[in-house]
Amino acid sequence: MTEVKVNDLGLRNYINLKPVIVPRSSGKHNGMHRDKMHIIERLMTKIMVPGHRGKKHKITSGGFPTNTQTIYLEVKKALEIIEKKTKKNPVQVFIEAIENAAILEEVASYRLGGIIARQSVVTSPQRRLDLALRYLGQGIYKTSFRSRKTLAEVIASEIISAYERDSKSFVIQEKNRIEREAEGAR
Numbered sequence: 001m002t003e004v005k006v007n008d009l010g011l012r013n014y015i016n017l018k019p020v021i022v023p024r025s026s027g028k029h030n031g032m033h034r035d036k037m038h039i040i041e042r043l044m045t046k047i048m049v050p051g052h053r054g055k056k057h058k059i060t061s062g063g064f065p066t067n068t069q070t071i072y073l074e075v076k077k078a079l080e081i082i083e084k085k086t087k088k089n090p091v092q093v094f095i096e097a098i099e100n101a102a103i104l105e106e107v108a109s110y111r112l113g114g115i116i117a118r119q120s121v122v123t124s125p126q127r128r129l130d131l132a133l134r135y136l137g138q139g140i141y142k143t144s145f146r147s148r149k150t151l152a153e154v155i156a157s158e159i160i161s162a163y164e165r166d167s168k169s170f171v172i173q174e175k176n177r178i179e180r181e182a183e184g185a186r
Helices: 031-036 039-048 068-086 090-101 125-144 151-163 170-184
Strands: 105-112 115-122
Touching (some): 039 090, 068 090, 090 125, 090 151, 090 170, 105 170, 115 170, 125 170, 151 170
16 A cells, blocks of 8 residues: 555644554544544544534434444445545545645634624634535535435545545535635635
């Protein structure tokens, strides 16, 4: 296997690629120490609980098995599928998918007198990584819902489409939407 490299200098300090046998720390790196958690483990936790979109709870927190072993086996199968389809190191493909999905600018709202003004702000590297993983988990949840594909196939297809910057990918659609809003708020 070739060595995995992070090309994005901003994300390099926040993506942990130290080799582990099983990517499971049992919550040892909660809170401020997320950068010490292995990147595959962070993907697994985002798949287990994809979270909500906005305040209207558009995506439920249920629906996926919350058993770590089940998710681990599905992610392992997905990485094998990625390796077969791309003929490249699957972790490198995953890292490049995250780099493609990481948002550079977003919109911040603040109160100015009686109105709420919106301004474009540069996103910090930790937030870029968190948002990319969140949108990847939500995209996997959205595509697997009422789908005949297995979970491993859905994970692999979502990662490959983000790697290829496919406009049909949920992650790339969200990135483009947020960056368009930020461009309009300049």
